[in-house]
Structure formats: structure tokens, C-alpha cells
Amino acid sequence: MTSAAMDSIVAPLLSVAPTRALVDEMFTVRVENLPPCQHFTLHSLHLSEDNDYWEAFGHYTSNHKGTVVPQDYTKGGTYTGKEPMGLLWSLRPVPGSRKGLRLRKMNVCSPLLYTISVYSGHLVVGFRAQAPLASALAERWYMAPGVQRISIKEKAVRGTMFFPPGTEWPLPWTLGYYFGPGEMETTEMKSNYFETAFNIVKDHPRVISNKVGIVGLSLGATVAFYLATESKVVKPCCCVCINGHHFNPSGKHLFDLSYDSFKMHVRKLSAYWIDCFEYQESIIIIYLNFWQMGKINCPMLLVCGEDDQNVPAVEVADDIERMVRAAGKDRLLTRLNYPGAGHLIEVPYAPHFRVTAFMQAKEQKVMIVWGGQTKPHSDAQEDSWQKILDYLQLHLYSCPSLASKL
Amino acid sequence: MDHQYCEVKLSVQPCRALVDEKFKVLVQKAPPGAQLTVRSHHHSENKHEWEAFGHYICDSTGALNLSEDLSLGGTYEGVEPMGLLWSLRPVPGSKPGLRLRKMNVETPMEVTVSVYQGHLSEDFSEQRALAAVVVERWYMAPGVRRIPVTEHGLTATLFLPPGPGRFPAVLDLWGGGGNLMEYRASLLASHGFAALVLDYLTNELTKTTGKMMENDYFEVAFKFLEQHPQIVGSRIAMWGLSFGTAMTLKMAVYSNVIKLRCAVCYSGSHIQPVDGSVKDIKEYMGKKRENIRVTENQEVIFRDLTLPVPKDPAFKVDMGRLQCPLQVVVGLDDQSWPAYESAMDMKVMMEEAGNSHLLTLLTYPHTGHLIEPPYSPYVRTSILRPFPGGVSFKVLWGGETAAHSRAQEDAWRKTLLFLREHLYDMRNSAVTSKSNL
Numbered sequence: 001m002t003s004a005a006m007d008s009i010v011a012p013l014l015s016v017a018p019t020r021a022l023v024d025e026m027f028t029v030r031v032e033n034l035p036p037c038q039h040f041t042l043h044s045l046h047l048s049e050d051n052d053y054w055e056a057f058g059h060y061t062s063n064h065k066g067t068v069v070p071q072d073y074t075k076g077g078t079y080t081g082k083e084p085m086g087l088l089w090s091l092r093p094v095p096g097s098r099k100g101l102r103l104r105k106m107n108v109c110s111p112l113l114y115t116i117s118v119y120s121g122h123l124v125v126g127f128r129a130q131a132p133l134a135s136a137l138a139e140r141w142y143m144a145p146g147v148q149r150i151s152i153k154e155k156a157v158r159g160t161m162f163f164p165p166g167t168e169w170p171l172p173w174t175l176g177y178y179f180g181p182g183e184m185e186t187t188e189m190k191s192n193y194f195e196t197a198f199n200i201v202k203d204h205p206r207v208i209s210n211k212v213g214i215v216g217l218s219l220g221a222t223v224a225f226y227l228a229t230e231s232k233v234v235k236p237c238c239c240v241c242i243n244g245h246h247f248n249p250s251g252k253h254l255f256d257l258s259y260d261s262f263k264m265h266v267r268k269l270s271a272y273w274i275d276c277f278e279y280q281e282s283i284i285i286i287y288l289n290f291w292q293m294g295k296i297n298c299p300m301l302l303v304c305g306e307d308d309q310n311v312p313a314v315e316v317a318d319d320i321e322r323m324v325r326a327a328g329k330d331r332l333l334t335r336l337n338y339p340g341a342g343h344l345i346e347v348p349y350a351p352h353f354r355v356t357a358f359m360q361a362k363e364q365k366v367m368i369v370w371g372g373q374t375k376p377h378s379d380a381q382e383d384s385w386q387k388i389l390d391y392l393q394l395h396l397y398s399c400p401s402l403a404s405k406l
Numbered sequence: 407m408d409h410q411y412c413e414v415k416l417s418v419q420p421c422r423a424l425v426d427e428k429f430k431v432l433v434q435k436a437p438p439g440a441q442l443t444v445r446s447h448h449h450s451e452n453k454h455e456w457e458a459f460g461h462y463i464c465d466s467t468g469a470l471n472l473s474e475d476l477s478l479g480g481t482y483e484g485v486e487p488m489g490l491l492w493s494l495r496p497v498p499g500s501k502p503g504l505r506l507r508k509m510n511v512e513t514p515m516e517v518t519v520s521v522y523q524g525h526l527s528e529d530f531s532e533q534r535a536l537a538a539v540v541v542e543r544w545y546m547a548p549g550v551r552r553i554p555v556t557e558h559g560l561t562a563t564l565f566l567p568p569g570p571g572r573f574p575a576v577l578d579l580w581g582g583g584g585n586l587m588e589y590r591a592s593l594l595a596s597h598g599f600a601a602l603v604l605d606y607l608t609n610e611l612t613k614t615t616g617k618m619m620e621n622d623y624f625e626v627a628f629k630f631l632e633q634h635p636q637i638v639g640s641r642i643a644m645w646g647l648s649f650g651t652a653m654t655l656k657m658a659v660y661s662n663v664i665k666l667r668c669a670v671c672y673s674g675s676h677i678q679p680v681d682g683s684v685k686d687i688k689e690y691m692g693k694k695r696e697n698i699r700v701t702e703n704q705e706v707i708f709r710d711l712t713l714p715v716p717k718d719p720a721f722k723v724d725m726g727r728l729q730c731p732l733q734v735v736v737g738l739d740d741q742s743w744p745a746y747e748s749a750m751d752m753k754v755m756m757e758e759a760g761n762s763h764l765l766t767l768l769t770y771p772h773t774g775h776l777i778e779p780p781y782s783p784y785v786r787t788s789i790l791r792p793f794p795g796g797v798s799f800k801v802l803w804g805g806e807t808a809a810h811s812r813a814q815e816d817a818w819r820k821t822l823l824f825l826r827e828h829l830y831d832m833r834n835s836a837v838t839s840k841s842n843l
Contacts, residue, residue, distance in 0.1 A: 010572060010573065010574055010638050014569065019548050020542075020548065144421045144539070145540040146539060165538060
């Protein structure tokens with residue numbers, strides 16, 4: 001090619017639509033003006049709040065017009081097949097990263113930033129060592145414009161309330177108990193902590209007091225089971241429980257149980273919970289008491305990852321179903337099972353983590369196996385989120401007489 | 407606790423978008439067959455309030471879809487999914503002659519969309535909305551870089567798309583109101599074109615020396631782009647509006663330095679002293695002040711200033727010498743410049759010279775002078791403050807709201823396709839006609 005012709009070469013046109021979206025919305029990536037019928041790699045790069053780099057990529061061939069779109073079939077990369085959102089859900093730490101990383105946004109008032117690029121050839125490593133042919137930036141937001149975020153520090157309860165934008169009408173509410181083992185203080189938390197939190201929400205002037213639901217993941221789901229069955233103080237309108245257990249240790253209050261007492265009973269806590277199956281059996285043997293799930297009086301949605309390696313989600317859900325049926329209340333219970341999904345069923349397009357590190361009490365770092373295979377786990381996140389939103393819409397916005405099993 | 411609450415759901419998707427992107431507005435769970443008003447409200451940067459609204463009837467399921475349902479009244483009528491934006495107007499009681507223009511392109515325009523019971527036309531602040539959402543409308547995509555340029559005496563801002571480049575570029579010229587209006591250039595960069603918006607009337611050099619810029623000022627701006635490491639020097643276009651069209655045509659035809667890949671001219675004319683620059687064009691117009699008309703509402707009409715189209719070639723750009731593709735966009739109700747008469751004359755000149763294949767002419771009925779990016783609120787008149795000083799006056803721009811807004815949407819899309827075709831060599835087979843005359 002002549003020098004004049006080289007001077008006239010312009011970059012391919014890479015566009016992302018929409019460039020700004022909520023994290024549960026889809027986007028489309030399009031690259032145009034490429035040489036036709038050649039190999040290219042689409043790549044996404046994200047720098048986390050913890051300063052770790054995460055990436056995903058797919059291998060494509062441009063068509064005769066010189067265009068590549070991720071709806072095309074990809075045979076290689078961190079995802080395969082026709083996967084328009086693969087550049088997000090298959091994100092993983094770049095080679096050489098610290099072990100056991102987990103991606104979680106702490107500041108929800110700012111967006112996640114992804115650099116989407118196109119490279120020549122089918123690359124697997126070395127993306128940062130060479131210049132892409134073109135790139136674009138996509139913003140993914142956890143908050144819509146106008147949503148108000150208010151920190152709560154009241155009666156020893158710490159939390160955050162998020163108000164939808166606009167109107168002054170009171171609103172139905174969802175109380176989210178989201179934490180996993182080790183993420184709260186391991187000093188014993190009394191069960192009335194959660195009842196106090198529930199009442200702070202219920203009594204708020206902008207909240208419809210008989211329309212407060214609970215969404216809980218992991219230990220948060222356990223809290224929801226406790227409140228729905230045992231609490232004399234709170235009456236949730238509905239509950240969404242993701243991969244929780246219903247074990248009630250020795251009949252004591254919920255947070256007289258701490259993880260120290262778990263460890264006392266566990267034979268061995270190894271660096272990887274490869275003995276997790278043994279561990280689960282040991283829990284089942286030791287804890288003969290369970291929350292009496294037949295006592296629920298509100299609709300409850302159970303979300304189970306069938307490959308959950310942290311909590312025996314399927315066995316727990318089977319047991320809960322048995323108890324609820326025995327009490328003649330199966331119309332209240334809805335269950336969603338996801339084969340191949342692990343413990344951490346998060347919002348759509350969030351990366352999947354099979355194993356991550358966390359700090360146990362007293363600075364003991366362990367690697368926890370959460371389970372799941374990436375593709376089925378990501379499908380579970382996408383499917384369950386919409387069903388959870390529909391479930392909350394049904395039970396928090398509609399009249400009781402219209403509520404029915406999904 | 408008051409258990410009375412409202413089930414009505416309102417969604418606007420997407421909640422964050424570029425200003426030239428459409429949104430979908432949906433209402434659900436209203437009482438079946440209810441009369442509803444959907445309203446948009448915006449607080450401008452200079453603290454004025456703008457609003458638009460449509461009167462609807464929802465269906466038997468209590469749903470409303472602004473992409474399918476008819477507005478029966480309000481600031482717009484018919485099936486108009488974007489009417490809540492393009493029909494925005496100052497709220498009653500506002501200062502007269504306002505115009506909505508975004509000065510800071512790094513922040514979004516925030517619009518609150520609300521639903522009210524009944525068909526309301528006023529006193530919205532005294533009603534309780536059934537539901538409301540906030541949407542952000544952006545002039546800049548994430549990753550676009552905004553770079554003020556003051557080298558070589560220029561007063562300009564460069565917008566670069568994200569990525570390594572290299573990019574084609576557009577030199578963006580606005581009209582006689584002056585100032586550095588960045589929003590078109592930032593949008594172009596959001597679509598993959600580097601863009602340099604140039605202030606040539608109220609720029610620093612003119613303000614400090616009192617002298618208007620000569621033609622070499624524009625050539626310096628062009629060279630700045632041509633030599634930029636992330637710009638392909640052989641793929642530069644110029645886009646002028648109003649007075650900016652006059653300079654674009656002059657440079658495209660006569661400059662030995664400026665070699666354009668293509669040019670875009672909105673709402674302007676080729677009528678000017680060809681041997682001269684900004685000052686000479688202004689003086690030429692100044693000599694014909696008797697042609698200015700004023701309406702009974704004290705609105706000034708400038709369009710006759712340079713009419714009739716002169717026969718003397720010294721007073722119109724020799725379009726037969728143009729060597730690059732040119733897209734000319736004309737509002738047939740332009741009350742500020744004789745854009746239609748000029749376009750007709752340019753067409754004849756080019757047909758006689760044999761280069762009319764370079765010309766794409768788009769004319770829009772009932773469309774005024776200020777053909778802006780899509781969904782920008784339309785104004786028929788606004789106050790103009792002359793530079794360097796003098797009494798403000800009201801200018802008549804022309805056009806009718808709905809037709810003008812459709813023209814903005816269509817012209818923008820066609821201009822982006824034109825730029826993609828000539829600056830990126832990307833031909834879109836859907837656009838083959840050269841003129842819609």
C-alpha cells in the first residue's frame with residue numbers, strides 16, 4: 001500500500017448502544033468498516049474499585065460488508081455461541097491477578113465503566129500490550145436518574161434506603177438483607193436487629209406499611225425465613241429467598257448463632273471446602289432444629305442454584321416444600337430451580353465466581369467454593385431477576401385477591 | 407399510616423440516552439379508559455422552566471404507549487413518541503424570546519416525565535402526579551474527550567471520539583449569534599467523527615483586538631485538524647449553519663489550504679462578496695438594511711437582506727468550481743436567510759458547470775431557520791443579543807412546530823449518513839436519492 005493510501009486509512013467504527021444503561025439492561029455492540037472476512041477479537045475491559053482488571057473476549061469473523069456484531073456466532077474466547085451479553089457476564093480477572101477476586105460495586109452512585117475494543121486476529125492474551133483497532137466506553141448503572149440514596153443510622157441499625165424518583169405517593173418497599181458468611185460483624189447480632197430494621201422501613205412516611213417485602217441472599221434468606229416464621233413483630237408482605245438455609249441452631253435466636261459456633265462443630269475447615277459435601281452433612285446432623293416453615297403466612301419465592309456448594313440449596317428447598325405442604329400452605333410457595341447455577345445468584349450480566357476469597361473472623365482468609373458453571377449461572381441470573389421483579393410487582397403492587405402463584 | 411397509594415406505573419426507556427436517540431414512554435395500571443396527561447418538565451441551565459404535555463386516553467387494560475397511542479391535545483398531537491421533547495416550550499409567565507441551548511455538554515439535560523389524572527393544560531405544580539421518572543439526555547457519549555483549543559490564536563473546542571483513532575473530522579461553524587456552541591460537535595464525536603467547533607465572531611482575538619477574523623483564521627483551524635495525530639487529514643469536512651454556511655462555501659471553493667472531503671450547509675446562502683471575509687460579508691449585508699422587515703409583533707425578518715439573488719458573479723460563490731460533495735439543507739419557511747433562493751441558484755450554477763452530481767439538496771416545508779439536532783425544542787422567534795454590543799431584538803426564525811421537528815429528525819439522520827458515506831466510505835444503500843425536491 002502506498003504511503004498516501006496508508007495516510008487515508010481511518011479506524012473502524014465501533015459503537016455500543018446504549019452507551020449508558022442500567023446493569024440489568026442489554027446492549028448491542030457493532031463494529032463496521034472492517035476488512036471483510038477476517039478474524040477479529042471483541043474485548044471488554046473493566047477496572048474495579050479495588051484496582052483489579054477484569055476482561056472478557058470473543059473471537060469473530062467479519063462478514064462480507066466488514067461488520068461484526070456479538071449476535072454473530074463465536075467459537076472461542078471467554079464465551080461461545082451467539083451471546084450478545086457475553087462481553088459482560090463472562091468477565092474474569094486478567095491473567096496474573098490476585099487469587100479469589102470478586103467483583104462488587106460499593107459506590108452505586110457512579111457507573112461501572114467498560115472499555116469495549118476490537119483487535120485484529122483471534123487473541124487470547126496480551127490485549128493490553130497492543131493497540132486495539134477501535135474502542136468505545138460503556139457505562140452501566142445501578143441507579144436510574146432521580147433515585148435518591150439515603151443512609152440509615154437509627155437505633156443501631158445501619159443500612160441504606162433507595163427511593164424511586166418522582167412522585168410523593170407512598171410506595172411499596174423491599175427490604176434487602178444481602179450478606180454472606182463473614183460479611184457482617186461476627187459479634188452476635190440479636191434477631192431484633194432485623195425486626196428493628198424492618199420497622200424503620202415500615203414506619204417511614206413514604207412507605208406503605210402493609211406493603212413491605214423482603215429479598216434475601218444466603219444468610220439474608222435465612223433472616224427472611226426466621227422473620228416469616230418466628231417473628232411476632234414483623235409481617236412481611238412477601239419474601240424472595242435466594243440460596244438460604246433454614247437451620248435453627250439449638251432453638252436459640254437466630255444470631256445467637258455465630259460462625260464461631262459453626263466452626264466448633266465442623267470437623268475440618270480446609271483451604272478449599274472440598275469437603276463441602278461432608279460439611280453439609282455435618283451441619284444436617286448437628287442442627288436438628290429448623291425454622292418451622294409451615295408457619296409462613298406470606299407468599300415466598302425460593303430461588304435455588306442446583307450447583308450451590310456453599311449451602312445445600314436444593315435439599316433445603318425440598319425440606320421447606322415438605323413442611324409448607326404438610327401445613328396446607330403450598331399455594332404460598334413458589335420455587336425456581338436453576339441447574340448449573342451456584343450460590344451467588346446476582347443481577348443479570350454480573351460475572352460468575354465459582355471460588356472467591358473472604359476473610360473469616362479474626363483475619364483468617366479462606367477460599368470459598370460458591371459453585372456454578374459460568375454459562376448456566378449467568379442464564380440463571382438473567383432469568384431469575386426478571387421473575388423476582390415480576391413477583392415483587394405482583395405482590396407489592398396488586399390487591400391481595402389478585403395474588404397467585406407464578 | 408395512610409394506606410392510600412397509587413399503582414400507576416410509568417417507565418421511560420432508556421432512562422439515559424444521547425439527545426438524538428428515541429425513548430419509549432409506557433404507562434401501566436391506570437384505571438381502564440382513564441384520561442391522562444403525560445408531561446415533561448425541564449429546568450434549564452439559565453434557570454428557566456420548560457414543559458410539554460400530551461392528552462391521552464389509556465386502553466381497557468389501563469395501559470398507554472406513546473409510540474402507539476394518539477395525543478388528543480396539548481403541546482403536540484397525534485402519535486408522537488418524542489413530542490415530550492421537541493414540543494417543550496417555556497412555562498406560562500416566562501420571559502419572552504427564550505431559546506433552549508445546552509452550554510455545558512459534559513452534563514446531561516435532565517427531564518422529569520410525569521403522569522397526571524385528567525386532561526390538564528396548566529397549574530401542574532398544584533396537582534399530585536400519579537407517577538414520575540427522571541431521564542437524562544446527553545450531548546456526549548462516555549469516553550468522548552473534550553479539549554479546549556487556543557493554539558495559534560484559535561478559540562475552539564475539539565471533541566475526539568473514544569479510542570486510538572485515527573478519525574475523520576468535521577470543522578463546525580455556527581451562525582451570526584457567535585459564542586462557542588459545543589453541542590453539535592460533541593454529538594458528532596459521539597458518532598465517531600472528531601469535531602472542532604470554531605468561534606469566529608466572538609472569539610478571543612476579535613474581542614481583544616476589535617478586528618474580525620480574516621480567511622486565514624479558518625485555514626489555521628483546518629490545518630490544526632489536518633496535522634492532529636489522531637485525525638486523518640484527507641478526511642475533513644466542514645459543516646456550517648446560517649452565517650457558517652457562507653464561510654463554509656467560501657472556504658470550500660476558494661481556499662488553497664482547505665481541501666474538504668465533503669461539506670454540509672444548513673440554512674444559509676452563497677450570496678456574499680467573494681473577495682472578502684467575515685467583515686466584508688457583514689458590511690455587504692449592512693448596506694442593505696432597508697430590506698429588513700419587522701412584523702406587527704416586533705419580530706425582525708432578515709431573509710430579504712441579500713435578495714434578489716445577484717447576477718453579478720462578484721457577489722456569489724462560484725459553485726461551478728466546487729470539487730467536493732455538498733449537502734445543502736433548507737427550511738422552506740426560513741425567515742432569516744434566503745436559503746431556498748440561494749439553493750436554487752446554486753443548483754443552476756452547478757448544472758451549467760457540470761458538477762451538479764456533487765449536490766444533494768434537502769428541502770423541508772414549514773421548516774424555519776434553526777435546524778438543530780433532533781428533538782431539540784423548536785422556537786419560532788427568540789431574542790438575539792448583537793455582538794459587540796447594542797440593543798437586543800426579537801428575530802423571526804420561521805417554521806411550524808411539528809413540521810420543523812420532523813425536519814430536524816430527518817435532516818440529522820441524512821447528514822450523519824452523508825458524513826459516514828464520504829468520511830468513512832460507508833455507503834448505506836437505503837439512501838440513494840440526491841434530492842427530495
